[in-house]
Amino acid sequence: MRLDPAKLKQARTRAAMSQERLARRCELSRKSIQRAELGETVRPETAALVAAALGVALDEIRLAAGGAEAGGERPEQRLTLRRAKSGTRVFETLAQSYAGRIGCDVEASGETIGPLTGLVASLGRLVADAWGRGPMIPPDLPMVDRLRIIAELNDALRALERHGIGCFIGHYYRYVVAGRGAVQAPGDAPGGPVMLARIQLSDCPRDALQVTIDQQWSSQREGAAAPPAFGDDERFVFLESRPPLTPALEDTAGEVIEGAFSVRVA
Incomplete structure (x- = not known):
């Protein structure tokens, strides 16, 4: 992957960082930063960590295929949602x-507020933010318990x-990248x-609709006391997966997003 030298230097200047300071922040060598600012090819993990350290999205400083600037030209990534029956x-x-x-994009009314809040409450107990x-x-x-939850969901749907x-x-x-570019993930499968x-x-009367995918997520709920168990270095970036890395559900066709890295500073 190649970064745009001018945009990278501008971002570093705005952040008031020298090459040495940026390298220390990323836990990279100064030579890696120099190569990036010369427009040479660097590892995607390196590019993602540099962007995270500067507090910018990687698309703002990367070069698209053929050397054209990618900032502002790449369309929003969209995810197809299927109607749950x-x-x-x-x-x-x-x-x-x-x-x-x-x-929710439904204009609630007296007739629909009950079913809407009922399903939202059921879903809220099953998924973290x-x-x-x-x-x-x-x-x-x-x-x-599984059967009871499914029955409650079916009634609400x-x-x-x-x-x-x-x-x-x-x-x-x-994927989560932390520290020196190591891929980490919670659970029993490191790197998953x-x-x-x-x-x-x-x-919507159709069986599918599209939404813009979320580029940024927090590893911890607001107000939570304990930090996530990823070691002392809490800086991380999200890497988008490229199928088929790890199977999840059988019906993932068209729902695994390919593209450039997205970044978030923890």
Whole structure:
């Protein structure tokens, strides 16, 4: 991957960093920073860490294929959400999701407020708003509890469908890069992807809709006392996965996003 020399130097100047300071912040050698500022090819992890240290999105300083500037030209990445017709599918998606976002574009009324808030409450108990703690549904959840949750979801979905409102769900992946570029992830599979869910309640009559994917996530809920267990270095960036890295659900076709790195400073 190559970075735009002029944009990189401008970002470093705005951040009031010398090459040496930027290298220390990234835990890289000064030579790596010099190569990047000369427009030479660097590792994607290096480019992502540099962008994170400067507090900019990587797309703002990277060069697209052929050397054209990528900043501002790359369209927003969009994720296709499928209409959930089964509580089982919602449950299985959230059981593998480290975090999720729930949105609603329905104009609530007296008739719909009950079903809407009922489903949102059910979903809120199953998905976290920060990925550092892993899925909220334990893998050893007893079958009886699993069946009860699925039944509750099915009832809520059908109640909304009677009002022409659908629950649309999809998922995508991020890898976490910390420290010297090592890929990390919570759970029992170091280096594995963090699966993220998107849920949208909408009165769209179709069986699918598209949303802009979330570029930034926190590893910790606001107000939480304990930090995520990723060691002393809490700086990290998300790397987008390139399929097929690790299988998750069987119906992931078209829902795994390819593209450039996205960054977030912890």
